[in-house]
Amino acid sequence: MSSVHLTDVVLRDGHQSLIATRMRTDDMLPICDSLDKIGYHSLEVWGGATFDACVRFLKEDPWVRLKSLKEALPNTPLQMLLRGQNLLGYRHYADDVVTAFVHRAAENGIDIFRVFDALNDLRNLETAMKAVKSAGKHAQGTICYTVSPVHTLDLYVEQAHRLVDMGADSIAIKDMAGLLTPYATKDLVEALVNAVDVPIHLHSHATAGLAAQCQLKAIEAGCRHVDTCISAFGGGTSHPATESLVAALKGTEFDTGLDLEALKDVGDYFREVRKKYAGFESEFTREDISVQINQVPGGMMSNLASQMKEQNALSRIREVFDEIPKVRQDLGYPPLVTPTSQIVGTQAVMNVLSGERYKTITNEVKRYLQGGYGKSPAGVDQALLKQAIGNADVEEGRPADQLSPEMERLTSTIGDLAKSEEDVLTYAMFPDMAETFLREREDGTLTPEAIPEAEGSSRPVSEG
Template identity: 35%
Template sequence: MRTTTCSRPPPPPPRSCRGRVAGVWGGATFDVSLRFLHECPWRRLERLRELVPNVPFQMLFRGANAVGYTSYPDNVVREFVAESVRCGVDIFRIFDSLNYVDNLLFGMDAVRDAGGVVEATLCYTGDLSDPRRSKYRLDYYLDLAEKLVNHGCHSLAIKDMAGLLKPRAATMLVGALRERFPDTVIHVHTHDSAGTGVATQLAAAAAGADMVDACIDSMSGLTSQPAMGAIVNALAGSELDTGINPDHLIPLSTYWEQTRELYAPFESNMKAVSSDVYVHEMPAGSHVSGPGRGVGQDLQGLRGANRALGDIVKVTPSSKVVGDLAQFMVQNGLDERTLVERAESLSFPSSVVEFMQGYLGRPSFGFPEPLRSRVLKGKHVIDGRPGASLGPMDLAGLEYRLKEKYGAQAIAPRDVLSAALYPKVFDEYMTHVLKYSDLIEKLPTRAFLTPMEEDEEVEFEIAKGVGANIKYKAVGELQPNGKREVFFEANGVPRVVEVTDKKAEQVLGRKAVRERADLAVLGSVGAPMAGTIIEVSVKPGTSVKPGQQLVVMNAMKMETAICAPVAGVITQVAVEVNDALDAGDLVVFIDTKAAGDVADQDPLSSGDSDDEDAPAPAEGKALAGAA
């Protein structure tokens, strides 16, 4: 849970907080709850509200994108905001991935109409303190802030999602905003990727910020926010004293340090601060990586992709666009010049095409030309706010279909909103709930994340006053059908169930240890990063062209299409849906000698995936990203 310290009292919030606000919901947490934890995000929010009744709750709200990765019809966004308020959200930090004003103003209106507190947001990128940078100067941020303040925001946030805000830049930006808007609450958010987060927040406070985001020490630093203990101690006894007793932070830090150990397997591989964030300017978790490429090549790919797109703001979902293009350029050996020169013959990632069409809105400095025209090849474009051109979604009809599929008792109105935002993820969530029930939410963290040891037992509450004790006893031999018997006790009663051993060689004839791609063979296509296969588009015998989609992976809340690097015939498909892969694991093998006429084409020519009449971007797949 992220908390916020206040250096001077803001206007009274909707709940008494004594200068503290809890950021607990929105952003990626909605998707993660459904997709990975198999929990209802609405129920999580309500439970938190019950346990924490007197602290204002803040959520991260992507404006016209709600908590998804694309634009939605206006009625979906408005209903989502209204339900969020009913479930306990007080303050909405409203941002847009391109700082597109029309999207921001729509989000502000939706929140205000629902009775929420409007915190309008400036997404920070570039380097304000470097006079050599021609874009994103002080006037840019002040002009944007002027529009948001004039539209009636309750507070103004600076969202430094990549940790680019240097202390001197914080002094300049916050100082200028404070001078221009003396009565507006200013709230600063940053990350500590480069190790300058504490200094930045101290500079922001000194320049006039009312609130700065921080994190309990044991959960702070690197991809997280700067350490609360450091900020509190640094300001103690000064005119900006936060009023927080540093001694009270120590037991909290100890608690979260112990809790963090449960999630150690899922930690970022970032072990130390890294100033290369000032080079690639991407938020934490957004990167391009893969077997056979060095860090320098990845950085140059990100820089080149960003420049080619016009140096756009990079935050979910626009960061996904930059990352996809960077990966595409690195994989195909393209630089900015050759990208533009060959654009008309290339099959670009769908996220890049849809960005150029205007599905995210309009970048602050316009679309890059002639790249845009050459990417679109005559496809339709959206002028203005994307949501305004989308007709209302039939939520009543969607509710009817969901009840027909899952049963009337299983679907509440909020589930309709979850399905509207994430149709595929919600379907997978409901399938899981129908198979295992929603009691999986009750499991202790370790039992949910890792296998139990022999004779280990766990206890959890099924309902108020009703508990369960599960004791794992043993597992049987592998059966010819690829299953094993698992023996356990439920409240002292012996039980046995059959489960499929997914790692066994006998299951579907696959090996427990995955085959690795051969980097020296162009047709040996490997996974560019660790992730899970969610779609397989080819089978053995399929003839493919360069750029044609082979599979789709889900990695770090982003869906990435792996495309054919060469023409040929698929002779081996080494994966299937739900397979978990490491970077470099073999995905498919393409026999280039059997390509025939296909092999005679330009090795980077447009493939079958370039559909002139492609529909609007679907959930996550085209416009997913990292916040």
């Protein structure tokens, strides 16, 4: 046995999970020297929702953030979360955009790329994984964990094999909803450790209060790489505290070797930082067992509550929670994470409010049924398919095969506002918003949003 290696997610998933991805680079840089000396396996610092939040709210150039962090953290591998063919945007991009994005991210400082697809359709990872390898960086293939009749250990093992075949240097188990239980973790990790030779990483959200136990069972089963978050941004919909796992393993065969006093100083720093963002706290980021009851992730529940409230139908929310597993079954059991959580949730609301299931079918569900997001884990309901798309064909190929190269068009459309390929890629992610951002940057008028007053907000959150 050997010691356990930690990835701290405070600079990405920690603040994404707890304060709506609002931490500013200015609050990251002063502690980087301390973070860099801890001896982490890696620091997750980029990707997920941070790119969007930088451009939309903070009026920071996400590429400049990355470069600054790289400079401030010269000794620690930097890691990002990448949504496969979606990159950090909300649609599928053509392969040339994916390749360019990965290469620029590598060039600017990312060492480890965690690549995932919401449906676990590995065709949506292919281009990104290839690009990571061609950039000479660490490609981490991801299994989005969910629970369904088709999501068996065998399926996950097969996916791990295929990820290794695609060149994965390691495999991440991504439990974005906090669905894992300790003994399910044990079984899954054991199966994966036995199946493949690359390291297994565990990323399990503490939403249901089970993740710390899952980490321990994973480690006992042979997992040697665990994601944690410094306590100031740990717990709830974020991850178990780094300090706690370090203390738990101290003096055992799994000892991380990290220094608790040094970690305490980092925690004290971030505790002060968090206070500044109190206005972004939400009661929906607290520990909540619901996901273990009805498989509906916490972030999704809060979004649905908002939707139902707007429709003056909050009293019927339990019907929606009951409807969600049915819609999910009709759609072939997709894991519930962006964008599938929105697709399933919105249709479930419609099914309840209209008084008749699938009286209205959303465009996203139609697109999903047509194969626009990739292949569903299990077959979809055939009657629903027929009702939704009639005799139209289901696309069975890799979704991105439908897309022509776009870099040239993007470059010429944004024109002089883009000073670099990075700028073009920012534009590719969020065209309208990025154009405004680039123009304001040129005009010198970029103005970050005001940080709101702290007060018991009930802002909905997204799972990640």
